Amino acid sequence: MKNLLIATDFSENARHAAFYGYKLAKQLKVNIILCNAFVVPAELPQAGTLVWPEYEYDELSKDYQHSLNELKGQLHADDREGQFSPLIHCVNEIGTVQGVVNELVSAKDIGITVMGTHGNTGLGTLLMGNHSRTMIEQTTVPLLLVPKTARVRQIKKVAFTTDFHNLEKDLEAIHALIPILKLLNAELLITHVHDGKTQKPAFKKFIDSFLVDLSNTANFPNIYYRMIKQNSTERGLDWLCEHGQVDMLAMVHRKHSLLSTIIKGSHTQKMANHTNVPLLVIPEN
Numbered sequence: 001m002k003n004l005l006i007a008t009d010f011s012e013n014a015r016h017a018a019f020y021g022y023k024l025a026k027q028l029k030v031n032i033i034l035c036n037a038f039v040v041p042a043e044l045p046q047a048g049t050l051v052w053p054e055y056e057y058d059e060l061s062k063d064y065q066h067s068l069n070e071l072k073g074q075l076h077a078d079d080r081e082g083q084f085s086p087l088i089h090c091v092n093e094i095g096t097v098q099g100v101v102n103e104l105v106s107a108k109d110i111g112i113t114v115m116g117t118h119g120n121t122g123l124g125t126l127l128m129g130n131h132s133r134t135m136i137e138q139t140t141v142p143l144l145l146v147p148k149t150a151r152v153r154q155i156k157k158v159a160f161t162t163d164f165h166n167l168e169k170d171l172e173a174i175h176a177l178i179p180i181l182k183l184l185n186a187e188l189l190i191t192h193v194h195d196g197k198t199q200k201p202a203f204k205k206f207i208d209s210f211l212v213d214l215s216n217t218a219n220f221p222n223i224y225y226r227m228i229k230q231n232s233t234e235r236g237l238d239w240l241c242e243h244g245q246v247d248m249l250a251m252v253h254r255k256h257s258l259l260s261t262i263i264k265g266s267h268t269q270k271m272a273n274h275t276n277v278p279l280l281v282i283p284e285n
Contacts, residue, residue, distance in 0.1 A: 001111025001180075004086075005033045007101055008115075010067050017116030017146035020278065022075045022086065024114065024144070027154060028183045031087040033108055034072060036064050037100035038092075065092045098138045105141050111180070112280075114144045136253055142180070142282050144248075149276040158280070159189040159226075159246040161237060171214070173252035173282040178218045187222040189246060193236030194227050241277040250280040 006021040008014040018034070025032050038060065068090040079085045093100045101113055115135065135143055158181060162170045174188070181188055190211070207225055215223050226244070230236035241249060 001028070001030055002109040003033050003111070004028065004030050005035055005101065005104055005108070005110045005113045006115070007035050007037070007097055007113060008068075008071065009036065009097075010071070011116065013116035013146075013148045015071065015116075016148050016150070016152075017114055018071060018075060020146045020150055020152050021114035021144070023152050024112070024155070025086040026084055028180070029084050030111070031089070032075075033089050033091055033104060033110065034068055034075075035091045035093070035100060035104060036068055037095050037097045038064060039094065039096065061092060061094075065090070068092055098134050101135070102138065102140060105139075110141060112142050112144055113139060114146060117145055117147050136281050139281065139283050142176070142280055144278055144280050146278045147276055150278050151276060153247070155184050155186050155247040157187045157189055157246050158184075158248045158250050159191045159240060159244060160250045161191045161193070161240075162252075163233075164192060169284060170252060173250075173284075174214065175218060176282060177250055177280075178220050181222070182220065186247070187224065188220070189244070190223065190225045191237075191240060191244075192225075192227050193230055193233045195229075195231045246277060248280055249277050250282060252282045252284065 004021060004025045006018050008018050022032065072088045072090055075088065076085065091100075091104060093103075095103075097115075104110060105113065113135075158177070160170075160174060160177060164170070174190075178188065211223055211225055215221055226240075228236040228240055230239065237249065240246060
């Protein structure tokens, strides 16, 4: 991974996500592509084709480019001599957010995409937002969604949540996550929300073996396990984000994954409504 991509629309939430992404890039020691995508009106159903004056397009493009350059300067403002300072390349393109982002990801060796949430109530709202849900469905690299209340700080512990229903795919996601954790010098907490009923001794034996095997194959000793007793996955993850002392929540997304179930579930709006922990969405291979 050479670059981290930060997508922005210059809103308050997006600007906060940009500062969070900049801190992350410093910790990973990678450079940044600061990206803005904008759409111009091409057609109105009632009036047929709309010809957009070229000078208006040029002015709008210049305004966005100026905003990108201004944000770039603000990100660099707190840099200190002797510390790693990411190079920032600004990209201002016409198109949808997901279209522009995916083109850059395929062309620029981008390892993580960072963007802000679209609400003030944490993950519950961001999972309902059209842009966020579309990006979750279409991203080809890990996507970090940052709530407005997330603290900009060093990442020390990342919780990967699983229901152990598709262990092979979860292991693929964990192995994709571990190189990032090594760069961050962060711990990995494997988390399982359980309904509180008594677990069979065979499951505990499986967990112990699973952690040892994973640590050995990944050559990564900082792996731990925590079971959360809760009959609701959403409430369990909410508790984890509030009390588990984690800096980031990581979940794999595929058609039948735990994250997919939460997105489609009837309790999505209640999911972690007051958490300030960013969500890292790991796409299926």
